[in-house]
Amino acid sequence: MGVDLPLLDFSKFLYGNPAERLKVAEQITDCFTRHGFIKLKNHGVSDDIVQGIWKWGKLFFNMTTEQKMKIIHHPGPDPQRGWSKKGAETTSKLRKENADGAPTGELLDEKEHFDCGPPGDEQFPNIYPEEDLPGYKEFIENYFAAAQKACLEIMSACEVGLHIPEGTLVNSCIPAASELRMLHYPAVSIETLEKGLIKRAWPHTDFGIITLLFQDALGGLELEDRSDPFHFVPVITESSNEMVVNISDTFNRWSNGTIKAGLHQVNVPPGLRGSTHGSVPERYSSVFFFKAHREASVGPLKEFISSERPAQYSDINALEFHREMTDILY
């Protein structure tokens, strides 16, 4: 029982010799296949950027409601831009679509977030608090570039680990169409969370290719223990520089259902489980939803289709898939 996620050293892929690259690539795809999740160190996103997540996250969410309202996101099927206030999104509806026995109804997530796409996105322009928080946009754009680069390297590692031709995954990811999210979970009473109508984030899978995640020292991210379905265990990160990566729905589709998306939620942090009263401190985290380029197919790749395993998913493009999924989410 339990899930032992090893902390893999990605520098062995980035700078290692061919044998080292192959070894870590296979560890990555093996862990992804078994758990839907991996943990990486030396991933190439600098400590400065990770420290910036905590610094800029606090500055952003500490802005007044009036300031945040200037860049509020208007819900709809297109990619999210700007600030979404607490209760705007319910991940539980997605869950309802994905599996039986899941919570149903309007279960809200106890979180607020900021979302943006690639710097200079013309199709879905980003919105920043440029006057109210100078420097934020510049930080976010640098973080976006570093996260996008890390994801492309992880795709290369997956190609090596899965023994599929170079470029099979990477070529569908350029130009960038990823989404970056800064998250803040306000302090909440344990009683409220334990009552079960509110969760920091309900069980869900993400719908890009992979998601990078950084969480603060408080923690609270949990993944499904596949040996005990619908039972969740904490993803323990020893330092806030550790990168947690999950497989998301697009990878599941590309692999024709052989590499499944990692089901996850955000719960009472490990150190506070079992308490019956008191409050759970606020929490900060950030996720980078790595997406295929908007016209790329999110149907199964030919490497994963055979006469024994015909295509399980339709051949739609990434933007159509995104719209389909956000329609469920809001």
Ligand SMILES: O=C(O)CCC(=O)C(=O)O
């Ligand atoms: O904050 C976290 O740890 C996870 C957030 C998450 O799963 C999401 O936004 O999709």
Ligand SMILES: [Fe+2]
């Ligand atoms: Fe998620």
